[in-house]
Amino acid sequence: MMPESVASRQTEKPAVPTIGNMLPPIIFGTSALGNLYQAVDRDTKRSIVSEWFAQCDGVVAADSAGKYGAGLALESMADALRSLQVAPDQILISNKLGWRRVPLTSPEPTFEPGAWVGLKHDAVQDISYDGILRCWEQGCELLSPYRPQLVSVHDPDEYLAAASGEDDRKRRWDDILGAYQALSELRDRGDVLAIGVGSKDWRVSEELAKSLPLDWVMLATSLTIRTHPEPLLDFVETMRLQGVSVINSAVFHAGFLTGGDHYDYRKVTGESVEDQELIAWRERFQIQCDRFNVRPAEACVAFGMSPPGVVATALNSSKPSRIAQNVQLVSSEPPAEFWESMKRDGLIDASYPHV
Numbered sequence: 001m002m003p004e005s006v007a008s009r010q011t012e013k014p015a016v017p018t019i020g021n022m023l024p025p026i027i028f029g030t031s032a033l034g035n036l037y038q039a040v041d042r043d044t045k046r047s048i049v050s051e052w053f054a055q056c057d058g059v060v061a062a063d064s065a066g067k068y069g070a071g072l073a074l075e076s077m078a079d080a081l082r083s084l085q086v087a088p089d090q091i092l093i094s095n096k097l098g099w100r101r102v103p104l105t106s107p108e109p110t111f112e113p114g115a116w117v118g119l120k121h122d123a124v125q126d127i128s129y130d131g132i133l134r135c136w137e138q139g140c141e142l143l144s145p146y147r148p149q150l151v152s153v154h155d156p157d158e159y160l161a162a163a164s165g166e167d168d169r170k171r172r173w174d175d176i177l178g179a180y181q182a183l184s185e186l187r188d189r190g191d192v193l194a195i196g197v198g199s200k201d202w203r204v205s206e207e208l209a210k211s212l213p214l215d216w217v218m219l220a221t222s223l224t225i226r227t228h229p230e231p232l233l234d235f236v237e238t239m240r241l242q243g244v245s246v247i248n249s250a251v252f253h254a255g256f257l258t259g260g261d262h263y264d265y266r267k268v269t270g271e272s273v274e275d276q277e278l279i280a281w282r283e284r285f286q287i288q289c290d291r292f293n294v295r296p297a298e299a300c301v302a303f304g305m306s307p308p309g310v311v312a313t314a315l316n317s318s319k320p321s322r323i324a325q326n327v328q329l330v331s332s333e334p335p336a337e338f339w340e341s342m343k344r345d346g347l348i349d350a351s352y353p354h355v
Contacts, residue, residue, distance in 0.1 A: 019150070019194045019215045020245035020311035022092065025330040027061040027247060028052050028323075029316030033076040034069025039118035040318055042079070049080035051323035053090070061092040063218075063249075063314050065154050066135050066142075067099035069116050070109060070123040074142040081146055088146055095148035096198055097135040098155065098179070100126045127159055129178035136186065149193040150216070151186065153179050156208065157201035180212050187215075198249075200264075206235050209244065218314070220250040221264050225303040225348060226257060226281060233307060240309030249314035251304035257282060258296045285347055292338040299338070301329040306354035 033045050040048075052060045064073045074095065081091060099111070104122045111123045126135055132153065140147055153159075156176050163169035183195040197205045198218030205217050217239055223232055236246050256263035256278065268275045289296050305313055315326040339355040342348045348355070 019196075022059075022193070023245065023247070023312045024056065024058065024061055025305070025312050026056070026327055027063050027094070027249075027312050027314040028326075029249070029314050030062055030064040030073040030077055031068050031316055032073075032318035033064070033080075034071075034073030035117045035119065036068070036115060036318075037117065038318065042076070044318075044320065045076045046080040046083055047320040048317065048323065049077060050084055051320045053084065053086065055324045055327045059090055059092050061094070061312070063094040063096070064148075065096035065099065066101065066139055067096070067111070067123055067154055070099075070104075070111070070119050070121040071101040071138065071142050072116075072119060072121070074139055078143045078146055091146060092150070093143065093146060093148040094150035094152070094196075095136075095139045095143070096152050096154035097132050097139065097183075098125060098127045098153050098159070099123045100131075100135050100138055101142075125159070127153060127156075127172075127179050128175045129182045131175075132179035132182045136182075150196060151183050151192050151194075152196045152198050152218070153183070155199055156197065157199035157204035160204060161201075176208070177211070180208075184213070196247075198247075200250075202232050202235060209235075209239065209242075214244055216245040216247060218247040218249055221253055223248055223304060223307070223310070224251050224253060224257070225285075225300050225342075226253065228303075228349060228352060230349075236307045236309040240307075245311045246307070246309045247312045247314060248304040248310050251300045251313060252297065257285065257300055281347065284345060285342075288338065288342055288345060288347065292335060292341070294334045294338050295332075297325075297329055298332040299334055299342075302332050302334055303348070303355060305330065308354070 032040055062077060064077060100123060101121045102124050104120060109116055109119050109122045153176055160169055160172050163172050186192045187195050194215035196214050196216035196218060197208050198220060199205050200220045202219055202222045209217060239246050252258050253264050254260065254262045256268060261267055263278055268278055270276060270279055286296065289299060301313055313330055317323055317326055343350045
């Protein structure tokens with residue numbers, strides 16, 4: 001059952017400005033600050049954060065999570081911000097909650113084995129009313145003196161997918177609703193500006209948006225130049241009409257569309273039919289990009305931002321030198337002829353209305 005105070009607000013508008021009017025078009029991802037796949041030294045992390053401000057006018061937005069390096073990303077970001085003497089009102093921080101730092105008692109962290117490098121802590125999932133407040137409080141401690149203004153439950157789709165059966169899923173759903181009850185209270189008393197949801201399975205975001213008064217939704221690996229199902233586009237339009245801002249992320253499918261070896265967190269070897277289809281699609285995509293002198297990354301970001309309801313894109317980099325390029329990507333506009341050719345070649349849906 002939905003917590004009563006959340007249910008009673010279902011039809012009310014959030015008592016905060018539309019978050020889309022506050023966000024810049026680029027949100028900087030911070031998984032590299034948590035040592036995702038490689039250890040990044042302190043000076044490089046500081047340089048990454050420094051470039052955010054060097055390349056952007058106005059307020060900078062950053063997306064992080066307690067799960068990123070078991071809190072290391074939050075800690076490293078705060079360290080860099082302090083060293084740069086950034087005023088708190090110049091940084092808008094999103095913290096995805098649901099994982100909490102704990103002591104490391106094994107040779108390697110137990111969460112997401114192989115993903116995080118050089119960690120001195122472990123992390124445990126903690127999704128419930130009390131659990132999300134523990135995550136919130138720890139996040140504020142790691143970020144001090146900075147505080148997150150945007151908060152959400154981290155990957156509720158994965159939490160639900162781990163259910164052992166229907167009864168367990170209902171219990172986990174209640175845990176998620178309890179977590180959002182806590183986040184709603186933080187928003188109501190002014191501790192945060194806005195609450196949202198981010199998940200790889202957009203259908204779980206849709207399910208939550210029907211149950212809760214959200215301010216924003218973050219999509220991941222779902223609305224991209226390669227995959228853009230009509231029901232998802234309908235959901236994005238529904239959010240726009242309701243005043244709920246949509247943030248897009250992972251528009252490169254973990255880097256595969258721009259030449260990487262991984263597609264949505266798995267390595268593409270070319271051994272399966274699915275892998276062969278992916279590789280063939282990318283080759284045709286590259287031909288189109290070369291023909292119209294469009295960088296693949298430009299096409300991916302422009303397409304991902306094309307629906308009217310999408311207000312920003314989250315982009316991540318472990319290299320300070322790439323920050324300027326990422327900032328440019330969110331304002332790139334490939335020519336109409338490129339999109340027409342992509343449609344004729346069947347690389348994007350011929351009926352897609354936004355390019």
